[in-house]
Amino acid sequence: MDAIYLDFFKSPQKIEMDGIIYHYFLFWGDFMLGYWRPHAEYQEYLINNVLPIYLADKARVEYYAKALSKLYLLDLDVLKLVLGPYYSHTGKPAEKQPEIFRSFVLMSELGEHSITAWVEKLKGDSLLCAMVGVAPSDVPEVGNHYDFIDRLWLENPEVAKNQRDSLHPFRRKPRKKLGKNQKQPPRHPGIIQKFVDLALEGKTFESRPERLLQQIFAEVAVRPSAEAGLLGDTNNLAISGDGTCIISGGSPYGIKVCDCKSKGIYNCDCHRRFSDPQARHGWDSYHEQWFYGHCGYFLSVYNRDLNLDLPIFLRMVEAQRYDGVTAIVSLAEARKLYPEFTFESFFGDAAHDNYPTYQLLNAWNMKPFIPLNEKNKGNFKFPPPINVDENGTPICMAGFPMVNWGFENDRCRIKWRCPLVLGKVDSCPCKDMCSASPYGRTVYTKPSWDLRIFTPVPRGSEEWKTEMKNRTSAERVNKRALVDYGLENARARGKKRINWWLTVHSINIHLDARLKVSKFDFISILQNLARKSA
Template sequence: MLGYWRTHDDYQLWLKSKLISLVPEHEAEIRFYGSLVEKVYVLNLDPLKEIVAPMYSLIGRPAHNQPELFRALVVMLHCKTQDPTKFVAVLRSSLVLAAICGFEGQTPGVGTFYDLLARLWLADAPQKAVKVPPSKGRKRPKSGDKLKPKHPGIIKKLVDKALQGRVIEKRPERVLQAILKECAVIPSSKLGLLGNPDNLAISGDGSPVRTGASPRGKKLCQCPAQGIYHCQCERSFTDPTANWGWDSYHEQWFYGHTLYSITSADSFNDLPIYLRFVQGSRHDSVTFVFAWVELLKLYPEFKFSKALLDSAHDVYDIYRLLNANRTQAFIDLNKRNKGHNIYSGPLTVNDNGVPICIANLPMLNWGFNNDRCRIKWRCPHYKDRSKCPKSPECSPSKYGRVVYTKPDWDLRIFTPIPRGSKAWKAIYARRSTVERTFKRILVDYKIENARCRSNKRWFWQATIAALNQHLDAQVALLKPSILSEVGIKTISKAA
């Protein structure tokens, strides 16, 4: 059962008094951890209690220090440590670090941390898999290309299920996603760090994460003793969900998982609002369907007005999925899909959906009519029709030739804000915010160094790193004065 839970206000008061008592002997160490002290001071774990309470029995021995344990995981990632075993040793050697986490007296052991990690993951502990060594199996993609989905037509099937409101998949990580929401995303939104929640633009993408497990596994057969070293017998694999994927940026194969993130594109702190780990071979367009359905369920209080995605998501069914939520799609065109538009009307249009007049010139966009849900296009020489070589054959109107296009003719090419326009490019430029999210999580907080061997451990690491990222932005905005209140005059940029 869940034991005593110290509230955030009580923790703040206790931390101040504890640091004041430690200042005479440990001032230098407190100053060194100055940025960490400010971070945990603004981290409100009160919403965490309601989320994790159903994970504990109503009877039995009380589980104490649960908010302190979670806070310690945040501290661990801040200190660029990924192994709880090593962090426990560091924690026991530092009174200041133990106080920052909120521990009084003896600090918890390694098993206590792993128990918390397992308790909040809604699936059994991953077991070693016994199987034939996996192979890449598919042809190496061309330069800049990504692997195609394994099953043709799978995106259409998934989108059809999503639009019917059917549950696509259960997720063992849903408790951690709720924690990220309540303890990081919602506080950042209230501070205005995400943008307008009623008109939010999001950016989504995937990034490869190499597992610490071997792709060759451990041999269980006796073939090596017989001089056979390249057999296809079953082997033991410590990361059962990892497989081969294609890293299109580095143009090489990798063995592991894909971290998919949806980031607020309006956030200039590149703050993630949703994370998901999938197999390395899964295509980003497939992952997005799952992610989008889960995102809408997770954040009913947000209105997602724009979705900024790369060319891997350039699939008609994804446009259909976004349009059902009245979300404008800003998706880069996939070169492989050139010439495969579904529009076959009387107008001649270019790849960006701009009508071409009889003089073979692109017409000028004259805005989007919300009432009639159509885009107005005007003659490129409307100011001086005498400059047009086809003027005698064109419209006799003084206003010039006008045509209209409707997005529902072809959601991919007739976008409300025309492709290639300055407005479209300005909005799409914010897509790179998700790339910076990956840099913060994987590089700055060094979770790639963890070399984990399970989806559970990877997701825990990424979630705590994302929470730290939100706290960094909140501290920069709020500028808490706890250090000056406990008698520390200078703030070190270390730690």
């Protein structure tokens, strides 16, 4: 016992998460999590157990070629350090944690949405068991899978239980429909400015229960992709932000517990019990309809050279939350989660077009690429010192838009030149009344005059049009999670379950990108071994 005690103190470990430094010990961590199979050992296990099946039935193994390649690349060693502080140091050790995590990733890849049905399928398929890393007789049960999810959701269990068991008011679906591409407005005037002020002070929501899932996603998916060069230059990242509607698997009508029905009242508004008490009615501006559920918000990166769209941060909020509000919270939390990354520019839709957002991006030295909201076009915060159009382009005395000639960093201003001298117009009626210099009339605008109108990259310029193509990156990521991986098909109820599946699907999106770029194929390993054994 003394030898073990000494070894306990000889292996100190340290990990920093959410600004807090956790100190623990390797022996203690092993005890908390039980045996954690290293990734190299899992790779050897996978080859040794799949090879006999491949030799007997090549077609069956080749059917799972993509899933096998993904799991072979998915290194979960770092996950042990992330999860260690969240396991008790007393009681029975938690076994097969990496295998359960791998099981969920495989579920996502194969389009399986029921944990109960999936566990039964695993028990009857030796190939799938080998891919997870367990024997058919040792498959983690359904309860083990659910317990794993619960452990990673940092919410007081009693609070969650009380919310789930308590009664809540019945909210009817709104009857009034909004217009095409029209977002629900912020419910509280000035709320964006308040969040911007907090963000500039360095404050974030450290009590959010999904912060461990965000940390896991960063360590397991985002940082490995960054090291592989899939994100591009992490010192000069262009990120896109966009929200998406996520329909809840719970019913918006709830379960009545009142006695109104016995009294002949069938359309009451009494408090009810809901399977997803946090779900709300929100407006889907794309489909022009109300939905019941939550709103997910993605921060994504588009790698133009590799043609890749990759999520780097996930956030879930109430269905009626305005994207412009969620963007401030997400940006602040993402910057804290990835201190090694430099966000050079931000792309968002018209829901992000507000002065506080431009103020925040300017303070963080991020170039804004946000289209003007149709309702706010021409709405200058300060009267411009020169005539400009709605995009902030100066208009010369003849009525022609002047030509952008670049941004002067030393003076923080944008230079504009005469369109006649540069050949953009054939003639000018004011030629004799304008500048006599062969260089032509020169005008300067400064972003400090109006951060929204005079953006560092002028609106409408060729650079603006080229860069704005990045804006749809987050929309494509939304589509991949919702459509390609069938997020809503799981019929999950509650932010905990939906957040979990959103994280797992996003990990698979990164694995897809790694396979695309590396061209790795696990089957080629089996083929080489098969030739040697022949």
